[in-house]
């Protein structure tokens with residue numbers, strides 16, 4: 001029936017109590033159904049919802065493990081909290097780093113101590129932990145390793161910030177995420193924000209930068225400066241970079257404490273080799289000094305690869321001996337069991353290490369030639 005055809009008195013007549021309740025009930029059911037349908041459609045259309053939910057669950061799990069439950073975090077802070085690192089999960093200690101004793105002692109005095117002995121430095125503005133520390137030097141020389149050891153030794157909360165965590169396709173979201181890095185760190189303090197390969201994230205600003213990136217960098221810097229104004233703020237940014245010349249000069253200014261982690265010297269190489277080979281079954285005549293002399297220009301990570309390759313020669317030998325024995329067995333007398341190879345790997349010898357070194361020198365020569373032919377663009 002159309003409204004015009006409805007009798008006047010029916011429209012003007014006051015509703016009875018049950019009619020009013022019925023109408024209210026119908027209205028609220030209709031409202032609820034509309035609300036949940038719109039919400040469901042919005043959720044279904046939001047492509048990043050699942051990712052956000054995953055990050056939220058991960059963050060909650062991590063925070064429970066670390067023991068910082070009960071904090072009220074915003075949605076953006078939750079997605080940053082997914083990058084928290086549980087110091088107890090980090091296996092690297094100072095003892096796993098060789099040849100960098102001076103750097104370690106310096107780091108312990110200037111970075112770890114102010115965090116650990118907060119009560120001593122409370123009344124001195126000058127003795128506060130630095131707001132920014134930069135580890136720089138050639139690749140593979142132990143920067144990330146040092147950062148892991150710092151995370152474990154400092155006892156602070158540690159956010160391993162990856163640039164991808166701050167990027168979002170929606171305009172303005174990156175800025176919100178950047179702001180939440182600092183607000184989360186302040187809530188969790190004492191806290192270290194670690195940015196590995198900081199040059200890729202906070203590189204020199206240029207006119208070609210995308211507007212969102214430029215705004216994010218500017219905001220990062222101003223929030224970083226803001227840490228100074230907060231009383232007793234225990235938040236530090238730790239950066240690591242192979243190319244400090246590419247890091248924005250304004251960022252470098254905010255990291256006055258820098259540690260150069262150079263290519264290891266002969267003595268350092270010997271110490272690194274010693275450390276890497278600790279616990280391995282070694283022949284008594286291995287001469288690490290000779291190896292250290294012959295590995296000029298090798299980084300810690302190259303030395304590790306070299307030792308790994310040398311260790312594999314033993315495995316190859318073992319497999320070959322087993323195969324040979326299996327082939328020869330039918331040709332031998334039944335009870336000749338003495339020839340059976342032992343079920344253990346032989347000790348690692350100097351020859352293994354030298355063979356691995358030759359192989360590595362060769363491959364390094366090939367890569368160096370390729371780099372000269374096709375110089376890297378960055």
Ligand SMILES: Nc1ncnc2c1ncn2[C@@H]1O[C@H](COP(=O)(O)OP(=O)(O)O)[C@@H](O)[C@H]1O
Pocket residue numbers: 096097098099100138139140141142143144145146240272275299300301302304
């Ligand atoms: N000083 C060192 N002592 C022991 N191992 C080292 C050292 N430097 C490098 N390494 C080895 O090289 C690997 C790579 O080092 P990493 O810290 O990631 O280098 P980067 O300086 O590029 O961050 C480490 O996992 C470790 O095995």
Ligand SMILES: [Mg+2]
Pocket residue numbers: 143144196240
């Ligand atoms: Mg690294």
